[in-house]
Amino acid sequence: MYRKDYLLRLVEEMTQMLSKVFGLKQQKKHTEALWEIDEMLSRQFRLNSKLLHSLSPEDIVQLFRNGEIVEADKLQSAARLLEEEADILVDMDKQEEGNTLFVKVLHLYLSASIHGGDPRLYDLPHRINDLLKRVRIQELSDATEHLLFTYAVQEGKFASAEDSLYRLLGREALDYEIGKLFYERLLALQPEVLERGGLPLIEVEEGLKEWNERFSHGIDPKITRC
Known part of the structure; x- marks a missing residue:
C-alpha cells in the first residue's frame, strides 16, 4: 500500500512538473526548465543532472537497486526527467549532448521494463519505441x-x-x-x-x-x- 501511495504521489508531482516544463519550453525559457528538472531530481531521488550525466547508465541503474531488487518505477521516473532534459538540450541546439542523453535514457527505460516497471506510469512502451526512432541503433553499446x-x-x-x-x-x-x-x-x-x-x-x-x-x-x- 505504501509503495502504491508513493507512486501515485510521485506520478502526480511529475505530471505537474512536466506540464510546467512544457510551458517553459514553449516560451523558450530553457534554463528555467532545466532548473525545474534538476530540482525534481534532487527532491525525489537526491540526485542531480550533473551527476547523472557523469555516470554510465549501468551505474545509474545501480543507484536504484535496493539489495537484489531494482526499484524499476523510480528508475523510469528519473529516466523520464532525463528524457525531458535531453529534449530541451536538442531544442537549445546542443544536439550531441542531447542525443548522448537520449541513448542513456533508452538504456534506463529498457532496464526499468525488464525489472518489472509499470508500463502505464509514463506509457513506457511508447517512450521506448519513440527513442528507438531517435537514436542510431548501430551505435548502441x-x-x-x-x-x-x-x-x-x-x-x-x-x-x-x-x-x-x-x-x-x-x-x-x-x-x-x-x-x-x-x-x-x-x-x-x-x-x-x-x-x-x-x-x-x-x-x-x-x-x-x-x-x-x-x-x-x-x-x-x-x-x-x-
Missing part, C-alpha cells in the same frame, strides 16, 4: 543492445529480437548458447504467436539451423541476416 534483445523477447517482438541478436553477433558480443536458446524457446510457442512477433515458424526453424551451422563449422561470426 553492447550492454544496451543486450537489454534491447531481452526487451524485444519479453514484448513478443521476435523479429526485432533477432535483429538485435545478429547485431551482437556481428560485434562478437555474445556466445552460441544465447542464440540457440532464443530459437529453441521460440519453437515451443504457437505459430500464431510467432506470426504476431514477426518471425514465422519456418523462419525460426531456418534461423536455428543457420545458427547451429555457423558455430559447428567454425564460421567467423559476422552479420549476414540483417
Whole structure:
C-alpha cells in the first residue's frame, strides 16, 4: 500500500512538473526548465543532472537497486526527467549532448521494463519505441543492445529480437548458447504467436539451423541476416 501511495504521489508531482516544463519550453525559457528538472531530481531521488550525466547508465541503474531488487518505477521516473532534459538540450541546439542523453535514457527505460516497471506510469512502451526512432541503433553499446534483445523477447517482438541478436553477433558480443536458446524457446510457442512477433515458424526453424551451422563449422561470426 505504501509503495502504491508513493507512486501515485510521485506520478502526480511529475505530471505537474512536466506540464510546467512544457510551458517553459514553449516560451523558450530553457534554463528555467532545466532548473525545474534538476530540482525534481534532487527532491525525489537526491540526485542531480550533473551527476547523472557523469555516470554510465549501468551505474545509474545501480543507484536504484535496493539489495537484489531494482526499484524499476523510480528508475523510469528519473529516466523520464532525463528524457525531458535531453529534449530541451536538442531544442537549445546542443544536439550531441542531447542525443548522448537520449541513448542513456533508452538504456534506463529498457532496464526499468525488464525489472518489472509499470508500463502505464509514463506509457513506457511508447517512450521506448519513440527513442528507438531517435537514436542510431548501430551505435548502441553492447550492454544496451543486450537489454534491447531481452526487451524485444519479453514484448513478443521476435523479429526485432533477432535483429538485435545478429547485431551482437556481428560485434562478437555474445556466445552460441544465447542464440540457440532464443530459437529453441521460440519453437515451443504457437505459430500464431510467432506470426504476431514477426518471425514465422519456418523462419525460426531456418534461423536455428543457420545458427547451429555457423558455430559447428567454425564460421567467423559476422552479420549476414540483417
